[in-house]
Amino acid sequence: MSANLSPIDTAKFVAAKRAVDFIEDGMRVGLGTGSTAAWMVRCLGERIREEGLKITGVPTSSRTAELARQVGVKVISLDEARWLDLTIDGADEFDADLNLIKGGGGALLQEKIVATASDMMIVITDPSKQVEHLGAFPLPVEVVPFGWQTTKALIEESLGSLDVLGQTGTLRMNGDAPFVTDEGNHIVDLHLQRIGDPRKLSLVLNQIPGVVENGLFIDICDKVVIGHQDGRVEVTDINEGSHHEGRIEFAETDNIFADI
Numbered sequence: 521m522s523a524n525l526s527p528i529d530t531a532k533f534v535a536a537k538r539a540v541d542f543i544e545d546g547m548r549v550g551l552g553t554g555s556t557a558a559w560m561v562r563c564l565g566e567r568i569r570e571e572g573l574k575i576t577g578v579p580t581s582s583r584t585a586e587l588a589r590q591v592g593v594k595v596i597s598l599d600e601a602r603w604l605d606l607t608i609d610g611a612d613e614f615d616a617d618l619n620l621i622k623g624g625g626g627a628l629l630q631e632k633i634v635a636t637a638s639d640m641m642i643v644i645t646d647p648s649k650q651v652e653h654l655g656a657f658p659l660p661v662e663v664v665p666f667g668w669q670t671t672k673a674l675i676e677e678s679l680g681s682l683d684v685l686g687q688t689g690t691l692r693m694n695g696d697a698p699f700v701t702d703e704g705n706h707i708v709d710l711h712l713q714r715i716g717d718p719r720k721l722s723l724v725l726n727q728i729p730g731v732v733e734n735g736l737f738i739d740i741c742d743k744v745v746i747g748h749q750d751g752r753v754e755v756t757d758i759n760e761g762s763h764h765e766g767r768i769e770f771a772e773t774d775n776i777f778a779d780i
């Protein structure tokens with residue numbers, strides 16, 4: 521069987537395939553969560569099978585852990601790894617400074633811990649996630665279940681003094697019940713439309729009792745790999761100030777698509 525990739529999956533796949541080139545034998549790698557990160561895990565599995573690389577992966581969610589094991593990536597915990605060479609993950613939005621909104625898939629807490637414990641973070645994405653100002657995508661905030669309505673009210677109250685356009689939050693649901701993260705918490709999505717000062721917002725949110733973490737990733741991402749539907753790939757490194765373009769050639773009959 522071969523896959524019939526949609527244009528958006530093609531963009532995600534080529535970004536993932538290019539990013540996996542940055543993984544070297546022996547590395548400890550943080551494995552992100554989401555549909556783009558899932559492509560990366562499959563591409564890494566393919567490299568391990570074909571090249572016999574010795575890689576250990578630290579997944580950022582139970583979903584990613586399951587996929588990694590399925591495709592032959594050795595999985596260890598962050599406490600076993602302690603520190604990582606590289607993390608590759610998707611994002612919901614990124615700006616020109618490579619600040620991010622993450623957590624659309626609900627894994628922001630583990631994603632932020634793992635990315636922060638890495639020498640380098642690479643974000644893989646399609647061009648639709650690039651924005652001038654963060655905030656059109658609802659900002660996920662992970663809160664403990666105890667007293668979540670009070671925490672949500674305190675969050676909304678704090679937004680009044682900040683440079684944001686919207687000020688409402690909604691509890692993320694999973695059917696009729698609140699969504700529960702891998703850490704047993706809930707998520708409040710903030711509808712801000714435009715975030716004037718992401719760094720300040722992140723600090724303010726994380727000082728509210730009941731808030732565990734928020735989905736703003738400030739000064740964490742080093743490189744972004746943008747895949748396009750025609751196979752083009754752009755790589756921007758914020759530390760080097762470099763920008764390169766290339767192309768990924770692939771056939772939809774490749775082994776990697778066999779199970780999709």
Ligand SMILES: O=C(CO)[C@H](O)[C@H](O)COP(=O)(O)O
Nearest residue numbers: 554555556610623624625627
């Ligand atoms: O932050 C995330 C999960 O918590 C994801 O990386 C983000 O939601 C992007 O997902 P996708 O690649 O499916 O668009």
